[in-house]
Amino acid sequence: MSVTLIENTPESKAQTRIHPGSGRRKAHAYNKGRQLDPDAFEQVKGLLQGTPQRDMLIEYLHTIQDEFGCLHARHLRALSQWMQLSMSEIYEVATFYAHFTVLEDDEAPLPEITLRVCDSLTCALHGAEELLEEVSERFGDQVRVLRAPCMGRCDVAPIVEVGHNHAVHATPEAIADMIEQEDIHASVPDFISFDSYQADNGYALLKSMRDGDVTFEQLADVIEQSGLRGLGGAGFPAAKKWGFVRAAPAPRLMCINGDEGEPGTFKDKFYLDRDPHRFLEGTLLAMEAVEAERCYIYMRDEYPAVVGMLRAEVSRLEREGIIRPGQLDVRRGAGAYICGEESALIESVEGKRGLPRHRPPYVAQNGVFGRPTLVHNVETVYWIREIFEKGADWFTSHGRHGRTGLRSFSVSGHVNEPGVKLAPAGITLTELVDEYCGGMLDGHTLKAYLPGGASGGVLPASLANVPLDFDTLQEHDTFIGSAAIVVMSDQTDMRGVALNLMKFFEDESCGQCTPCRNGTSMAVKLMQEDKWDAVLLQELSTVMIDASICGLGQAAPNPLLSVMKHFPQEVLAP
Numbered sequence: 393m394s395v396t397l398i399e400n401t402p403e404s405k406a407q408t409r410i411h412p413g414s415g416r417r418k419a420h421a422y423n424k425g426r427q428l429d430p431d432a433f434e435q436v437k438g439l440l441q442g443t444p445q446r447d448m449l450i451e452y453l454h455t456i457q458d459e460f461g462c463l464h465a466r467h468l469r470a471l472s473q474w475m476q477l478s479m480s481e482i483y484e485v486a487t488f489y490a491h492f493t494v495l496e497d498d499e500a501p502l503p504e505i506t507l508r509v510c511d512s513l514t515c516a517l518h519g520a521e522e523l524l525e526e527v528s529e530r531f532g533d534q535v536r537v538l539r540a541p542c543m544g545r546c547d548v549a550p551i552v553e554v555g556h557n558h559a560v561h562a563t564p565e566a567i568a569d570m571i572e573q574e575d576i577h578a579s580v581p582d583f584i585s586f587d588s589y590q591a592d593n594g595y596a597l598l599k600s601m602r603d604g605d606v607t608f609e610q611l612a613d614v615i616e617q618s619g620l621r622g623l624g625g626a627g628f629p630a631a632k633k634w635g636f637v638r639a640a641p642a643p644r645l646m647c648i649n650g651d652e653g654e655p656g657t658f659k660d661k662f663y664l665d666r667d668p669h670r671f672l673e674g675t676l677l678a679m680e681a682v683e684a685e686r687c688y689i690y691m692r693d694e695y696p697a698v699v700g701m702l703r704a705e706v707s708r709l710e711r712e713g714i715i716r717p718g719q720l721d722v723r724r725g726a727g728a729y730i731c732g733e734e735s736a737l738i739e740s741v742e743g744k745r746g747l748p749r750h751r752p753p754y755v756a757q758n759g760v761f762g763r764p765t766l767v768h769n770v771e772t773v774y775w776i777r778e779i780f781e782k783g784a785d786w787f788t789s790h791g792r793h794g795r796t797g798l799r800s801f802s803v804s805g806h807v808n809e810p811g812v813k814l815a816p817a818g819i820t821l822t823e824l825v826d827e828y829c830g831g832m833l834d835g836h837t838l839k840a841y842l843p844g845g846a847s848g849g850v851l852p853a854s855l856a857n858v859p860l861d862f863d864t865l866q867e868h869d870t871f872i873g874s875a876a877i878v879v880m881s882d883q884t885d886m887r888g889v890a891l892n893l894m895k896f897f898e899d900e901s902c903g904q905c906t907p908c909r910n911g912t913s914m915a916v917k918l919m920q921e922d923k924w925d926a927v928l929l930q931e932l933s934t935v936m937i938d939a940s941i942c943g944l945g946q947a948a949p950n951p952l953l954s955v956m957k958h959f960p961q962e963v964l965a966p
Contacts, residue, residue: 425479426465426469426479427469428469428470428473429466429469429470432464432466432467432469432470433470433473433474435467435470436456436467436470436471436474437470437474439455439456439459440452440455440456440471440474444474444475444476445743446475446477446742446743447741447742447743447761448743449475449477449481449482449485449743449744450485450489450723450724450725450726450740450743451723451724451743452471452475453471453485453486453492453726454693454724454726456471457492457493461501461502461504462493462494462495462501462502463486463492463493463494463495464495464496464497465494465495465496465497466497468482468483468486468494484745485743485744485745488728488745488746488902489725489726489727489728489746490540490541490726490727490728491693491726491727492726492727502536503534503535503536504535505534505535505536505554505555505571505576506535506536506537506538506553506555507527507531507535507536507537507538507552507553507554507567508538508539508540508543508552508553509523509524509527509537509538509539509540509550509551509552509562510540510541510542510543510545510549510550510551510552510553511524511539511540511541511892512541512542512546512655512656512846512892512896513542513655513656513842513846513878513889513892513893513896514542514546514549514655514656514804514805514878515542515546515549515550515551516888516892517549517805517806517878517880517884518549518550519550520549520550523550523552523562523563523564524537524539526564527552527564527567530564530568531564531567531568531571534571535571540553541653541655541729541896541899541900542653542654542655542656542657542896543558543694544652544653544657544658544660544661544692544694544695545558545560545658546655546656546657546658546802546804546810546876546878547658547802547803547804547810547811547812548560548561548810549561549804550562552567553694554567554570554571554575554576555576555577556576556577556578556696557570557575557576557577557578557579558578577696578696578697579697580697580700580701581665581666581697583665583666583667583668583701584666584667584668584669584670586669586705586708586709586712589667589669589670590669593781594669594670594673595669595673595714597673597677597777597780597781598673598676598677598680598714601677601680602680606780608634608638608680608681611677611681611776611780612631612634612635612681613631614779614780614783614784615630615631615634615776615779615780615784616629616631616632617784617788618779618784618787618788618797619784619787619788619796619797620772620775620776620779620787620797621772621862622768622769622772623659623769623771623772623775623800623874623875624649624652624732624768624769624770624771624772624874625654625732625769625844625845625847625873625874627862627863627872630768630772630776633756633766633768634678634681634682634766636756637682637684637756637764637765637766638681638682638683640756640757640764641764642683642764643685643763644682644683644684644685644763644764644765644766645684645685645686645687645688645759645760645761645763645764645765645766646675646678646679646682646684646686646687646688646765646766646767646768647687647688647689647690647734647737647738647741647759647760647765647766647767647768648675648687648688648689648690648767648768648769648770648773649690649732649734649737649767649768649769649770650664650689650690650691650692650695650698650770651690651691651692651725651728651729651731651732651737652692652732652770652874653692653728653729653731653732653900654729654732654845654846654847654873654874654876655845655846655876655878655893655896656802656804656842656845656846656876656877656878657802657845657874657875657876658802658804658812659771659800659801659802659812659874659875660769660770660771661695661698662800662802662811662812663770663771663774663800663812664695664698664701664702664770665698667774668701668702668705669705670774670777670778671770671773671774672702672705672706672709672720673776673777674772674773674774674775674776674777675687675689675720675768675773676714676715676720677773677776677777678766678768678773678776679719679766682764682766684765684766685719686718686719686720686721687719687720687721688721688723688741688760689702689706689720689721689722689723690723690725690731690737690740690741691722691723691724691725692725692727693724693725693726693727694727699722699724702722703722706720706722723740723741725740726740728740728746728900728902729896729900729944730746730747730748730900730901730902730942730944731746733746733748733942733943733944734755734767735748735749735751735755735942736748736749736902736942737767738755738759738760738765738767741760742760742761745902746902747902747904748902748904748941748942748944750941755767769874771800775787790816790817791816791817791818792816792817792818792819792820792823792859793818793819793820793859794818794859795816795817795818795859795861795864796817796818797816797817797861798814798815798816798817799814799815799816799817799819799860799861799872799875800812800813800814800875801813801814801815801819801824801828801860801875801876801877802874802875802876802877803824803825803828803829803877803879804877804878804879805841805877805878805879805880805881806832806833806836806879806880806881806883806884807825807829807830807831807832807833807879808829808830808831808832808833809828809829809830810829811829813828813829815827815828817860817861818859818860818861818864819859819860820856820857820858820859820860821838821841821843821851821856821857821858821860821877821879822838822856822857824860824877825838825879829879832879832881833881836881836882836883837853837881837882838853838856838879838880838881838882839852839853839880839881839882839883839884839886840852840853840880840884840886840889840958840959841853841856841877841878841879841880842876842877842878842880842951843860843865843870843871843872843873843875843877844865844870844871844872844873844874844875844876845873845874845876845878846893846896846897846951847873847943847944847947847948847950848865848870848871848872848873848876848947848950849869849870849871849950849951849953849954850870850886850889850890850951850954850955850958851865851868851870851954851958852958852959855868860872860875860877869950869953869954869957870950870954885962886955886959886962886963887919887955887962887963889951889955890919890951890952890955890963891916891919891920893951893952894912894915894916894919894948894951894952895916897912897944897945897948898912898913898915898916900944901944901945901948902944904941905939905940905941905945906939907935907936907938907939907940907945908936908940908941908942908944908945908948911932911933911935911936911940911945911948911949912936912945912948914932915929915932915933915936915948915949915952918932919952923964924956924963924964926956926964929952929956930953930956932949933949933952933953936948936949937949
């Protein structure tokens, strides 16, 4: 028996199938599946233009949502047709990322403005829950109000995103003014321009490398002697990573991880807002070091002004002939903390859900599109030019308590002067707060702090004199990570801190592995009980640490375990 394939076109009136046992074709009175809307198809085709690329799916979804305010089902069906991808592939990506909103065609349209109220730890310390309630009561009928994870503005908490702009030190009155004035689009901050940067010897080192006046060996030797390590959290030596990638066969690629979603972290934005070309030259130097053909700069969607600015400056570099067209490709994330993990980031760059890969193989051998890939954090490459020009001895001349180098600490919480603090590696929390942050807020006494963001765990005030650096905190069952320091005072409820952080991990789990997906959810339920079952929580944490695929699930129990260890009188009391 042969079956004739029937093309499913907008003009088709019915779809036929083989009637079981009869060998005859039976016509349905309806079309099966989602039917293509010709008008929606023309809208999508005209909006996206060009030849479809599979890895651009997330960018296409952004473009459609920016145009129509959401992702209507008819437009997703049209995108499926235009890209020749199955609807399941389109939908699984569109529904994976928090910043995409999928609506059925018959659903009521969304309000024009969405308010996202950050409820991560620093904002919670500054009254985010009360603000969320006030905002919902005051604006709930005219705007859409959502909870949101950390937006990278912890130094000016609490934060509310109004459209694509941030209300800092947010109040209902300030939000009302932004809505009334339609101030919902982020503005590009003042930064060192291309002309100013180039006038200060900018891109000269890049030219020297390309001309052969500075060799890979020379650059790598200085970076190795300086001890520069990955500053996104893992702390892997930068020069050693270059060697691993160079040892893999060409062609090679590179990715910049600009998805700093760790609660409490905002250092990458700080540097990009001020000196983007130092970052771009550092990126190009790292590309030269591993002979990468192309670099994907993956930036979080919470930084729309940074994304726009980088795209404009990359275009300037192309016009100046410093890079080839397409050599640097700025990609926009869509709200997924998991994409800070390097293999999940690569999946997202390829236009897929950000699911971490099983390893081996490692991304240095099998990364973007299966090619050897160098992955660096924004701040890591930012330092390359300065370290080479000033020398490794300059960098290592900084440091305290037996440590060397400089660290960019993102400090927030109950301090007088939060912000990014460039300080000697090995500085203690006490020194950092007193010398760089203007001390604790009036009426507040240090009680605890996060040395490395949500995943780094919690340390008590009694350990405020431990040197803050790579390899100094492991004996206390924590780590420095991206150096996100959240300072908490004696007015802080440690049960609430641990629960806030675990809820974050529950929301951000990609769902791929059971230990993380179910473990974070179960931990939240257990932590909401009046009395914590310490034995059960310990067993659950062990399973998550030992069996989760990636660092998210492995690190999720850290705040819980550290709070139980250092503050048992608060969290385990009957």
